[in-house]
Amino acid sequence: MNVKRKFKVLGTRPVRPDGVEKVTGKALFGADTYATGMLHARILRSPHAHARIVSIDTSAAEALAGVKAVITSADFGEVDSEMTRDTMHNCMANGVALYDGHAVAAVAAISKSVAAAALKLIKVEYETLPHVTDVDAAMQPDAPVLHANRQHRSVVAGTPGNVVYYCDFGHGDVDAGFAAADKVIERTFKTAATHQGYIEPHACLANVGSDGKADLWCSTQGHYNVRLICAEIMGMDESQLRVTASEIGGGFGGKTTVFIEPVALALSRKAGKPVKLVMSRDEVFRASGPTMSASMDIKIGMNADGKITAGHAKLRYQGGAFPYQMVMMGAMSAFATYDLEHVRAEGWDVMTNRPKMISYRAPGAPMAVYAVESVIGELAAEFDLDPIDVRILNASREGTKSSYGPTFKAIGLVESLEAAKAHPHYSAPLGANQGRGVSCGFWFNFGGQVSVSMAINADGTVNLIEGNPDIGGSRASISMMAAEELGIPYEKIKTIIGDTASVGFSDVTDGSRVTFAVGIATINAAKAAKAEMCKRAAKTWGIDVDAVEWIDGAVHPTGHNAGEFPPLSLAEIAANSGRTGGPIAGHHEGAPDKAGVSFGVHLVDTEVDPETGFTTVKRYTVFQDVGKAIHPSYVEGQMQGGAVQGIGWALNEEYIYGEDGRLQNAGFLDYRIPVASDLPMIDTVIIEVPNPGHPFGVRGCGETAIVPPLAAVGAAVCAAAGVRLFELPMSPPKIMAAIDAKK
Amino acid sequence: MVEVVIWGSLRRYTDDQSSVSVTGNTTKAVLDSLAKTYPGLAPIIEQGVSVAIDGEVFKDAWFTPISDNSEVVLMPLMVGG
Known part of the structure; x- marks a missing residue:
């Protein structure tokens, strides 16, 4: 890398591409999607910190006029992956409610008020169990254990059952280091669990068709990951579940998994209608994922x-x-x-x-x-x-x-x-x-998997599709990197976030990875498009492609034998693309590291x-x-x-x-x-x-x-x-x- | 042979060695060699790991070249927010 490279676009502050839509209320967030015949869903949650679910009687709720579906854990099947099974059981308790707010049943009805009324008709018999919410208490030998036999192999045998993972990093001899110190201080600290505090609650709209194919719109940091998890839980092929990420009102890591999407899909499948499910703020706190x-x-x-x-x-x-x-x-x-x-x-x-x-x-x-x-x-x-x-x-x-x-x-x-x-x-x-x-x-x-598709339009503009929800300005930064690489103005490029059926797999938007990884994919996609444009220009001039080069948004002849030709700009090459071989595009799929x-x-x-x-x-x-x-x-x-x-x-x-x-x-x-x-x-x-x-x-x-x-x-x-x-x-x-x- | 640094809690599977020598010229080959030589590491590697090569972290990637004099550090799979 040339660290002294002078950039034309990078480091400038162009207007953000999503600004007008967001300040005028036109941007569509998770709760802003609607479908004809859509039902509204609500989730019944445990009032106990720890309780065995003895029975759930949903008959009265199902009998209420306007109720179209009621589900419990019985409506979900088995999954092979332990991690996905945990996610599923976090979305809907399986026999035991493990925390205050844990979902135990859900209803889809013709209106929010009918759904709320139906929740009150569901009769759940609980047998309360001892609970523990403090980390030091949970590590005691007599603490109630949430899941038996779930300790990772890293945990030393005999460690109390709630300890599920152990790690140890470092080098040298700390005892020798302490012995050599003029002063040693040892302190104990405690920090509280906190929530990401994203302004937009979790929200989704699920639509499962009678043919088993499904669409899901949701607020997420990673719609491919949503597809992966939900397809496994629902027993679907990934190709049959199309997930579209809405605009996102904050995530900060809290939207890297699913909390309600499988519930909405299961309700939609049972009701045969689209189902919208939106968490309240109370639910976000009680039943989404805070930090440790x-x-x-x-x-x-x-x-x-x-x-x-x-x-x-x-x-x-x-x-x-x-x-x-x-x-x-x-x-x-x-x-x-x-x-x-x-x-x-x-x-x-x-x-x-x-x-x-x-x-x-x-x-x-x-x-x-x-x-x-x-x-x-x-x-x-x-x-x-x-x-x-x-x-x-x-x-x-x-x-x-x-x-x-x-x-x-x-x-x-x-x-x-x-x-x-x-x-x-x-x-x-x-x-x-x-x-x-x-x-x-x-x-x-870190880097991770990424897919980018770039189309050069006949008018010299560029459309770029990436697969990572924009939570921190990636549409702007990706457009800027494309502009820098292509040598055209930022305003000529529009970057959008594709759904899971529109562009290849991309990892979750997390790990501070998107500007790095999607940026590399964008640069490589642009290089591919430039290589194609160099070929078209060389053919146009009737010279070898080795005798041209890309400089500042245009192809130039280079070398003594190339001949004298005026440069062909991206726009000029694009305008003739139909005559020179068809549409011009570039794409890149990869998993860049070295973040x-x-x-x-x-x-x-x-x-x-x-x-x-x-x-x-x-x-x-x-x-x-x-x-x-x-x-x-x-x-x-x-x-x-x-x-x-x-x-x-x-x-x-x-x-x-x-x-x-x-x-x-x-x-x-x-x-x-x-x-x-x-x-x-x-x-x-x-x-x-x-x-x-x-x-x-x-x-x-x-x-x-x-x-x-x-x-x-x-x-x-x-x-x-x-x-x-x-x-x-x-x-x-x-x-x-x-x-x-x-x- | 490639010298691989093992993080502390995995050293019980490497006879308490903080680094071990294995064969391989790619991350996949080195990880396979680690799993074969030290079977206790196999489930950890199967679950997914990162490998740092000369200071650069590669997340669950198979084909990154490794030379005998590379600094190679086994690391957990990275998680972010």
Whole structure:
């Protein structure tokens, strides 16, 4: 890659292609699709945290006028895959309700009100069972076990049954490292389960025909994955289920699986009519997938000069009612920002009577990094060292053997830290009751499977179809990369998201992969189209194709023997395509890797009211290495959005369960996410250290930004309040309790 | 022979070795060789893994070339949000 390459389109800020439709209300989200004769569905959910379903009597509901179908787990068949079976049983309880809100039956009726009335007529007899919702309690030998014999082979024999996965990463000898330290600090931290907080609830419309073929429209981060799961659950061939992704009102990892789609399909199949199913906000909280809560022990040794001698993390993650493997991402991320000779991170995934967790933006990393960074900050303060200097001294850089194994290539952590230290924010004076916090963060990013199809239209414009729902501006960034590669204006290109029958398979929009992977596929599709256009021009001129080249959107003759011909532009070649061999197109299918890791540094000032414990975020600046910012406004939006979600995680957001195991705050009034009026402008500083694995230097940027804020905000709050807290969220009651305890 | 670094919780299947030498010049060949030499790893590999080669992570890919002097690290399958 030529890192000094000058771009014409990349790095500019064109108008977003979906802007007008979204601000005028024309964009079609999950709940905006309708069909003739459509029914409305509702789901009956368990009021118990853990209960055996003794019986379900649906006869009265079925007899209600306007009810067209009622289903329970009996309406679903068997599936071979254990993972898909868990997903199916999460969508509809199979004999046992495993958490408050677990679906036990569903109704399709001619109206929402009839469906709601029918739910009340379903008689479910439960036998309540002991429950557990706390991770440390769930790891005790006497804890009620949710599923017998579901421990992964990584779990050491004799470990209590709710522990379903164990991992261990690192190198060196941490005991020797601790012995060599001038100071060792060991702390225990807890973080709450939080929800992605997407504004658009899960919504879908399913239409199963009498011939067994089906259409499904839904709000999702990956419609091919929806097809894969639903086809298996429904016993269908994938080719017979066409899934169309709607516009999406946020996902952040929470829409990478299914919660209602198989239910809608099963109801539609039984009723013989289209069925629409939309979750309420209460249902989103109780029965979709939040992230994990965590309990963590962190031990770090440091010398008086700030050099870290060793680090050891023990991470215990609570991930709800089914087996899962996510703590590994936290264990690999925990110390990734540091170049350590002795490091170890262990993790345990644990089941509880809560909704099954699903990814949330850099899944598993924010809480682990919060705990590690908090101790790093405490050690820096212990030695009266500048917290950024300590991080620069220990920072991972090119050639560092990472804490999870591989040696880093070119990365931008040091550049981000140096930018933070030099920024006016870092030296700005603080007022009374104010404190400043800083934290690093890391995320892997990855590539994955992708398909892109590009058509060159006769008028010189381009249509491009990709298979990844646009959750962060990919239609703009993909169009920009196509424009850059083809040498034509951005406005000449329209990118759309194809349904599962329109373009080849694409992995889920997750892992900060789309701009990277779809970008590579787009560049390759454009190269294919350019190669074809070079052939057409060469034929037109009657010269060998080796005697032409593509320069700035046109084919030029090249070399001494090529002859003198005026360049043929893309538009000119396209205009004659019917005469020179037919339509011109390019496509690419692949699974690009070399995504390039990403690092960020967050700097935040907070003010804590000593009378109430209320925290105000006064100033916030994000520094992040993004490789190459294709559309800087979207990149800045990702950095700001990650920071805001992290602020919520640090200060307010938490799933609160009562002694009865029921969720007590299933709504935005009681589950407090930050809104614009709560926040200052989130300033951003884009660092560009190109990823050598991408032709334009792109790194994923969507997830890294949620990793540092928990520790940065936590440090700022502790500094402002003059106390030290070890539990998130740092809500006013906890802050006041710490202030009072110090008095 | 290719030296493959094994993450900690899998070392019980490699006689507690943090890295092992196996044959193979592609990710598939190396993974097959790992599974054959250390059968305890086979179900993990079958479930899906990533392989980092000289610092670049390849997710569940079979045909990536590996040379004898490559740094090869076995990693879990990556998950994102």
